[in-house]
């Protein structure tokens with residue numbers, strides 16, 4: 001028994017080819033400073049990737065190779081890649097020379113190091129591999145999970161550390177490389193990547209890609225489906241399934257204006273084209289800023305352009321994130337806080353200050369809620385600079401990085417004035433483009449460039465408190481919204497009277513409605529919910545944001561009339577931002593728990609791994 005366990009462990013350890021197995025201590029071999037990568041990028045680093053993949057929909061497998069141009073900086077004898085759940089078949093260096101490699105001990109969060117033997121003069125490493133059907137980045141969809149229900153679909157989601165589940169790679173945001181790729185897929189489908197894309201089908205199913213600007217691994221992306229392209233102009237357009245393309249094209253007509261607005265703010269768009277791919281509804285995020293080709297959820301296609309701020313957000317990442325990148329996931333706020341700030345500036349330029357202020361105020365309200373919750377349960381996660389060592393970087397994806405990050409930048413803006421801050425940011429993007437940034441480097445920039453190195457002046461922005469302390473500093477400017485102040489009054493009047501006529505809905509946009517619904521709580525009661533529903537038809541809404549907040553209110557008030565729609569929504573939409581709070585609300589009560597279990601049984605197989613893992617954990621904790 002002992003021996004067989006020993007053999008099993010040994011065989012797991014040295015799986016793959018290796019003539020000279022060496023022991024590798026996983027958490028020590030990372031010679032860089034990224035706690036979420038095994039790679040020894042200070043010694044040997046990838047410079048260029050040539051990816052070649054064949055797509056097997058039937059078996060849910062990608063087969064092929066990743067061939068790297070590397071720089072062996074220290075002339076050492078190893079280069080280390082990140083992998084997770086990959087089948088490595090062979091490794092070659094400098095052409096056709098087979099080389100030895102070891103798959104080291106696995107870590108449940110960061111995967112398995114692939115240690116490849118190289119020569120001091122090695123410049124090329126080619127890894128032959130296959131993905132597994134349960135690769136966490138990839139979701140393989142049945143035709144029934146798509147809009148048009150005719151063809152299968154697949155897409156990847158690499159951020160934060162899932163690129164390693166479909167490509168053996170040095171998977172740290174601090175490393176940038178250019179890439180080319182060849183993808184072979186069924187001829188009735190189109191392949192798209194975070195690179196230069198074609199807009200037409202290739203009869204042979206073979207697609208070639210080129211990404212001439214250096215990018216980080218979390219921006220590697222591939223999607224394959226039956227999609228078509230609608231171009232707005234030479235540099236921007238939208239891909240979607242044919243049955244949804246018209247609606248998408250109409251919804252997103254402001255994309256070219258957003259690109260102009262962004263460029264006017266912080267300098268020229270650096271990536272050639274900016275297109276957007278509308279994915280099937282199981283996409284676990286609202287949007288993902290894959291360079292040249294944002295991936296987006298179809299739940300932003302509301303019919304009235306009310307949810308397009310998400311496009312401004314993903315577009316803004318073309319500067320904050322894709323050009324100047326968080327060096328590690330501890331610096332995640334540098335990606336997201338900047339982007340939320342920038343997003344709002346784009347929105348202000350196009351839709352005016354009152355509208356942008358309203359959006360900022362709503363974000364601030366989210367922050368207040370998150371802050372209260374985290375200060376109680378996980379106070380250290382309320383710092384901008386995070387400590388995600390030995391944790392999943394997904395844990396850092398909260399309103400803190402996004403909204404506290406934005407608030408910090410808004411406060412710097414208020415102190416130095418917008419004009420000066422804009423000039424600083426423009427220069428910051430220009431100076432640091434195609435580089436990675438740590439929080440400390442950023443603060444140094446602020447001190448040196450915004451305050452000319454004057455430490456006393458710099459101290460006015462209270463950077464230490466914002467970045468390294470819990471909660472919010474004592475004094476700061478909080479967003480205000482004149483528009484939403486009135487909504488609060490309407491809501492209060494209704495709560496008192498139960499009469500929907502007191503709600504003056506003239507001029508209400510989606511966000512007024514959202515604020516109205518969010519103002520109510522579990523004490524509102526079934527009758528008042530029924531009255532609201534009768535007057536405004538929330539249960540039947542086709543606006544995903546309204547559906548989400550209304551269904552949460554319905555669950556909290558045991559308003560069962562919404563149950564069928566709640567089930568339907570959760571079985572169709574896999575966007576974690578909606579799915580998580582809905583299940584959380586259901587899990588609060590005993591009846592709700594049974595209902596949640598029933599729904600999740602059905603919905604789970606349709607969710608991407610990112611959403612599945614979150615809900616699995618919630619369900620397990622609720623037992």
Ligand code: BES
Pocket residue numbers: 159160284285286287288289309310313314317336394397402577
């Ligand atoms: N880059 C993020 C998505 C992300 C973050 C994926 C961390 C994995 C790990 C993207 O830009 C984003 O922030 N999306 C938001 C939308 C935005 C409008 C706040 C989302 O998906 O909800």
Ligand code: ZN
Pocket residue numbers: 313317335336339
């Ligand atoms: Zn973002």
